[in-house]
Amino acid sequence: MTGDLVLELRAAGRVHADGPDVVHALRDVSLALRTGELVAVMGPSGSGKSTLLHLAGGLDTPTEGAVLVEGTDLATLNRAELAAIRRRSLGYVFQDLNLIPALTAAENVALPRELDGVRARAARQEALAALTEVGVGDLADRFPDEMSGGQQQRVAIARALVGPRRLVLADEPTGALDSQTGEDVLRVLRARCDAGASGLLVTHEARHAAWADRVVFLRDGALIDDTGVAPPPEVLLGADGFG
Amino acid sequence: MYGYQLRHEFERSTGATWPLNVGQVYTTLARLERDGLVAQTGESDEDGKVVYRLTDAGHAELTGWFATPIGGADRPRDELAIKVALALTTPGVDVRAVLQTQRTATLRHLQELTRLKAVADGSEDTAWLLVLDSMIFRAEAEVRWLDHSETRLARRGTTSPPANRPGAAAPDPADAGAGDRAVPR
Numbered sequence A: 001m002t003g004d005l006v007l008e009l010r011a012a013g014r015v016h017a018d019g020p021d022v023v024h025a026l027r028d029v030s031l032a033l034r035t036g037e038l039v040a041v042m043g044p045s046g047s048g049k050s051t052l053l054h055l056a057g058g059l060d061t062p063t064e065g066a067v068l069v070e071g072t073d074l075a076t077l078n079r080a081e082l083a084a085i086r087r088r089s090l091g092y093v094f095q096d097l098n099l100i101p102a103l104t105a106a107e108n109v110a111l112p113r114e115l116d117g118v119r120a121r122a123a124r125q126e127a128l129a130a131l132t133e134v135g136v137g138d139l140a141d142r143f144p145d146e147m148s149g150g151q152q153q154r155v156a157i158a159r160a161l162v163g164p165r166r167l168v169l170a171d172e173p174t175g176a177l178d179s180q181t182g183e184d185v186l187r188v189l190r191a192r193c194d195a196g197a198s199g200l201l202v203t204h205e206a207r208h209a210a211w212a213d214r215v216v217f218l219r220d221g222a223l224i225d226d227t228g229v230a231p232p233p234e235v236l237l238g239a240d241g242f243g
Numbered sequence B: 001m002y003g004y005q006l007r008h009e010f011e012r013s014t015g016a017t018w019p020l021n022v023g024q025v026y027t028t029l030a031r032l033e034r035d036g037l038v039a040q041t042g043e044s045d046e047d048g049k050v051v052y053r054l055t056d057a058g059h060a061e062l063t064g065w066f067a068t069p070i071g072g073a074d075r076p077r078d079e080l081a082i083k084v085a086l087a088l089t090t091p092g093v094d095v096r097a098v099l100q101t102q103r104t105a106t107l108r109h110l111q112e113l114t115r116l117k118a119v120a121d122g123s124e125d126t127a128w129l130l131v132l133d134s135m136i137f138r139a140e141a142e143v144r145w146l147d148h149s150e151t152r153l154a155r156r157g158t159t160s161p162p163a164n165r166p167g168a169a170a171p172d173p174a175d176a177g178a179g180d181r182a183v184p185r
């Protein structure tokens, strides 16, 4: 069973105690993500969604509980090992994109692959494929400040999807996109998961969350509800007499 | 067209979302005939089924229907809005739990619709896709309203009148997190 889990949070909590008040950004969150599963996280602003994603990606460490990526407790890794896991297994789309201004779209997307040791030519080919997948293949040689917000967002998504990523973490990846483009991005993410990756997606758009296998709800740092694993379409079609 | 055919056409273009029973179709045809909106052609097909056509009056009625927007007052009462409004004024009811229960249910429905859309996307069945889109946008609007209502309640700083809710009446905001766990799963 556990071998099937790409990501596991075990009673994970995150308390910020450095400032004037103690903030429970996340409390007692347990969540498991299987291979091929896309899980959406919803909740009001400040409910802990980004904190959850940061813990899952090893960018922040829990003050309670544990985070396991492909069965490995991230707390048992040294810095170099953690960096290697982050580079090889994980793809991120941050809420604030984080594209490097001095690099073109293709260079931004190819960078994590080159850091993985993939040769420049091959990395560029992979980058072009990922850019094309999200519909901005023709902008490969533009710099971030020569693109619209929505185009930059798609480049950031391509960077998270490039190469054989097993776990994609996306924080509001559709924020700057129009309704149709946002939906196209969700389709790409869905297709990646159907092909064997796993995804954790933060969104406040119900229409986008609905592409997930499961939607979990956060409030004040705690998981308060869950749609459960939804039945596959064949079941729906059968049950309602469609098709 | 005859009754079975009408039902088939209706269900084909609406993806069997609102199934019709054929008895309903025949009763409706009889009423339309009484009102002079359809008439029997006098022919019957090889199985002996009665074939109907639109009269001129029926054609005018139909064109008028397509041309008329649907008014808010023509729709049934919004049971959800009524439920939430009553939850807010009924002592002992946790409105946030009512909102969350509905949000989860609506999200599940939205997931089902999205899966059906993913399946239908490859097809050329535009009528069915339009119907699905309509249901998806409606469900989404419902979730937005639920989110909005919750924010409005949070701003007001109250979830329900301080009635006889055991252990939940404390006004201390620090207790808000503990109260959240009372939401049914």
Ligand SMILES: Nc1ncnc2c1ncn2[C@@H]1O[C@H](COP(=O)(O)OP(=O)(O)OP(=O)(O)O)[C@@H](O)[C@H]1O
Binding pocket: A016, A019, A023, A024, A025, A043, A044, A045, A046, A047, A048, A049, A050, A051, A052, A095
């Ligand atoms: N470094 C920090 N120090 C203190 N508090 C923090 C810190 N980082 C986050 N928080 C607090 O933790 C809580 C959760 O923050 P988080 O960024 O996870 O929310 P979010 O659900 O992603 O919100 P949004 O929808 O606005 O992006 C918030 O109350 C936030 O103020």
Ligand SMILES: [Mg+2]
Binding pocket: A049, A050, A051, A095, A171
């Ligand atoms: Mg956030």
